[in-house]
Amino acid sequence: MSTETPNTMNDAVTDDWAQALEEQAATVNVNDDGAPVFESATAPVTSGGAASANPMQDIQMVLDIPVQLSVELGRTRVPIKYILQLAQGSIVELDALAGEPMDVLINGYLIAQGEVVVVNDKFGIRLTDIVTPSERMRRVSRT
Incomplete structure (x- = not known):
């Protein structure tokens, strides 16, 4: 059983989202028309604090929702x-x-x-x- 309280778990999730948004912002460029051009992230995608074996598998889990x-x-x-x-x-x-x-x-x-x-x-x-x-x-x- 986890010793984390609901607040510390929420903080961890919030930190993960903040990190993901920072990575996204760092990889978004704008073309001549002002439209966003997305490039692949250079930083490894992490899940639960440890590097995932296959980052593409992580995104595949949400694509069918x-x-x-x-x-x-x-x-x-x-x-x-x-x-x-x-x-x-x-x-x-x-x-x-x-x-x-x-x-x-x-x-x-x-x-x-x-x-x-x-x-x-x-x-x-x-x-x-x-x-x-x-x-x-x-x-x-x-x-």
């Missing part, structure tokens, strides 16, 4: 009585303007914005702006 990706056209607030009056052909006014970029959310958190495209009779979204990690952290801390 399902997340919910949604694209938000706009929002509105309406009373329940209005919802009950909706019928086929009803129009619901949203707070977004025509031509505005759509919000791309992962598990409810904004990660990008983009524009709607149609490819082979299917809708898609072309990402036009990626939210920076620091902006994501700022938005999360506001909620």
Whole structure:
């Protein structure tokens, strides 16, 4: 049984994340367009304080975790009585303007914005702006 308290375990996890973010920041360059260019990290990836035998195996563990990706056209607030009056052909006014970029959310958190495209009779979204990690952290801390 571990003698670590929940607080010391949380501190260790926080330290691991801080180290990973520092390594990422050190390896991110920006191209002429201002878009991030990611290079492979030069520092070895560690897990639990010891060097992992295969760093690629560590990342493989999280690649198959399902997340919910949604694209938000706009929002509105309406009373329940209005919802009950909706019928086929009803129009619901949203707070977004025509031509505005759509919000791309992962598990409810904004990660990008983009524009709607149609490819082979299917809708898609072309990402036009990626939210920076620091902006994501700022938005999360506001909620």
